[in-house]
Amino acid sequence: MxxxxxxxxxxxxxxxxxxxxxxxxxxxxxxxxxxxxxxxxxxxxxxxxxxxxxxxxxxxxxxxxxxxxxxxxxxxxxxxxxxxxxxxxxxxxxxxxxxxxxxxxxxxxxxxxxxxxxxxxxxxxxxxxxxxxxxxxxxxxxxxxxxxxxxxxxxxxxxxxxxxxxxxxxxxxxxxxxxxxxxxxxxxxxxxxxxxxGTFAAEKDKVVFGLVSPINTFEILYVQLHYYLYLGRRSTTFKTISDKCLTFINGPSWKPGKPRLGDHLDNPKLTGQEVPHDPSWSLPLQIYVIIHFLLALGTYQDVFDNKMTLSQFNMLGMTGYVLLTLTSMGFLIDQRPRAAVLEMLRCVLMVTMQRYGYMKPLLPTLAVTTQAFVSLSLLYWALRSFSQMFSIRKKTD
Ligand SMILES: [Zn+2]
Ligand SMILES: [Zn+2]
Incomplete structure (x- = not known):
């Protein structure tokens, strides 16, 4: 890569x-x-x-x-x-x-x-x-x-x-x-x-990547699970039991009265001007997200390395923490209003986990308190630019 x-x-x-x-x-x-x-x-x-x-x-x-x-x-x-x-x-x-x-x-x-x-x-x-x-x-x-x-x-x-x-x-x-x-x-x-x-196609026009309806979010559990919720909601819009069931079994473009795979011509048309969804975010926030992503990656690797000796409780706790971190990073990238609160809670959890030895600090020579101080000041630095960005955005809106 x-x-x-x-x-x-x-x-x-x-x-x-x-x-x-x-x-x-x-x-x-x-x-x-x-x-x-x-x-x-x-x-x-x-x-x-x-x-x-x-x-x-x-x-x-x-x-x-x-x-x-x-x-x-x-x-x-x-x-x-x-x-x-x-x-x-x-x-x-x-x-x-x-x-x-x-x-x-x-x-x-x-x-x-x-x-x-x-x-x-x-x-x-x-x-x-x-x-x-x-x-x-x-x-x-x-x-x-x-x-x-x-x-x-x-x-x-x-x-x-x-x-x-x-x-x-x-x-x-x-x-x-x-x-x-x-x-x-x-x-x-x-x-x-x-x-x-008969499913082969050679490259012709410039390829536009992604889903027919882009999801425009980086929230990781949403990326994984949103389509199940969508299918559930979509099935309720149909009246007959058979149409409700066919929502799950037929192709994603299917509609009642259409063939099994639906009609791809019904999909949103491309204009040739599509640009990928890529929010602009400040450099401090980017650095903050990279550092905390790497910390979570370290914990993730730790769980896999030690899965034979860790208890189920510890493994669940550590994977839960990794999931929480990735979710919070997604919230930060998406610049959602609740990102700050979620990230603050996650930092408190992280420091607690480091204190009780469930997670290695980024630099092992740093004591837990120093680590906490560094994490929280980085967060403060990142959030300050985050809130500035928000107020600029509000003004321009
Ligand atoms: Zn692929
Ligand atoms: Zn595929």
């Missing part, structure tokens, strides 16, 4: 990632891994259950054929996981997180959903009838890792590789909200599935 930032700056003269969007994406990535602290991954657990009880044949794990078959099998299943994540609204409610950035860079790859894993595991189960879990476990990770590097605008056309592989140009189209981009290019590693099943 740092390399992309440097190369992007040299090539275009502007940063390819903004602080508000980049932090929100990394925060979503952090949140998406939290369930792994408390339970094993759904995909592997369900896979092993089926393999242990119902396997029809046992491909030898040490044959190269098994590995090639599993590679194709995982990528084929991923295509369908991903396609249904776009075509079935209640799964889209999870997957829309990944599409909620209006930028397209390597941080966007990390913008992952907290809830998607609870539905995706079903689609890999047919493989458990023949492919050993060890081979599956490797390929599901490789498939995910492959998809990191394709989230960049800096890599252009890759020649003949574009015929077979999912590349930055193909996946860029997948992230677009232009009507030719909607519901296209679902592939993971290979693009051949899209070419086979």
């Amino acid at each position: 740092v390399l992309e930032l440097v190369v992007g700056f040299l090539k275009t003269g502007a940063p390819v990632v903004t602080l508000s969007d980049g932090l929100t994406s990394v925060s979503a990535g952090m949140i998406s891994r939290i369930p792994l602290l408390f339970m094993r991954g759904c995909e592997l657990t369900a896979y092993m259950f089926v393999w242990d009880r119902y396997r029809l044949l046992e491909l030898p794990w040490d044959s190269a054929w098994t590995w090639w078959i599993a590679f194709l099998g995982v990528d084929f299943c991923y295509y369908w996981v991903h396609r249904l994540a776009h075509e079935v609204s209640f799964i889209w409610a999870a997957h829309q997180v990944h599409h909620s950035s209006e930028y397209y860079n390597l941080t966007t790859a990390l913008r992952q959903s907290l809830t998607q894993q609870f539905t995706s595991w079903i689609f890999y189960l047919p493989m458990a009838l023949f492919a050993p879990p060890t081979v599956f476990a490797v390929h599901i990770q490789l498939n995910l890792l492959y998809q990191f590097w394709i989230h960049t605008e800096l890599i252009k056309n890759l020649g003949p590789l574009e015929w077979v592989f999912n590349t930055p140009t193909h996946h860029k189209v997948h992230h677009g909200r232009n009507s030719y981009c909607i519901d296209k290019n679902y592939g993971g590693i290979l693009i051949i599935w899209d070419r086979l099943f």
Whole structure:
């Protein structure tokens, strides 16, 4: 990501990632891994259950054929996981997180959903009838890792590789909200599935990234969960029970009387003048948010490093604190009126946690009191500029 930032700056003269969007994406990535602290991954657990009880044949794990078959099998299943994540609204409610950035860079790859894993595991189960879990476990990770590097605008056309592989140009189209981009290019590693099943689209007009209706917020739990609430509200606007149910099962653009996936022409039209939502915020506030984000990242890493020795109570407390911090950072970036109160409460909690040893201070040589002093003066400094900014904004309004 740092390399992309440097190369992007040299090539275009502007940063390819903004602080508000980049932090929100990394925060979503952090949140998406939290369930792994408390339970094993759904995909592997369900896979092993089926393999242990119902396997029809046992491909030898040490044959190269098994590995090639599993590679194709995982990528084929991923295509369908991903396609249904776009075509079935209640799964889209999870997957829309990944599409909620209006930028397209390597941080966007990390913008992952907290809830998607609870539905995706079903689609890999047919493989458990023949492919050993060890081979599956490797390929599901490789498939995910492959998809990191394709989230960049800096890599252009890759020649003949574009015929077979999912590349930055193909996946860029997948992230677009232009009507030719909607519901296209679902592939993971290979693009051949899209070419086979008629969902392939090559890049044409300039791609505008993000959701059809941008959410214009960096509040992290809202990013993760807003679509579930929206679906719930939307279903109440329909009269018949079947329409209410179809809201959750049909595509996100569906309306009564329309085909299953709705009509993409009903979506808001693009003018070509779209600019990503990027609030202006003062430098002190930016520095403040970066420092406290890094502190929360330290705590997050601590929980993962020590999950075998920490009690459930401690783990819940520390993850709750990380969630609170990321939420508060989102409030600050959004410059909401309640941001100051929430942040003040969070700082008190942080100092208490440091006092009782649940959280390492940023500089271990600093005593807790110094740390508290530094934190609170930084907060004061940041809020002063925050309130100034607010009054300027009020005047100009
Ligand atoms: Zn997608
Ligand atoms: Zn993507």
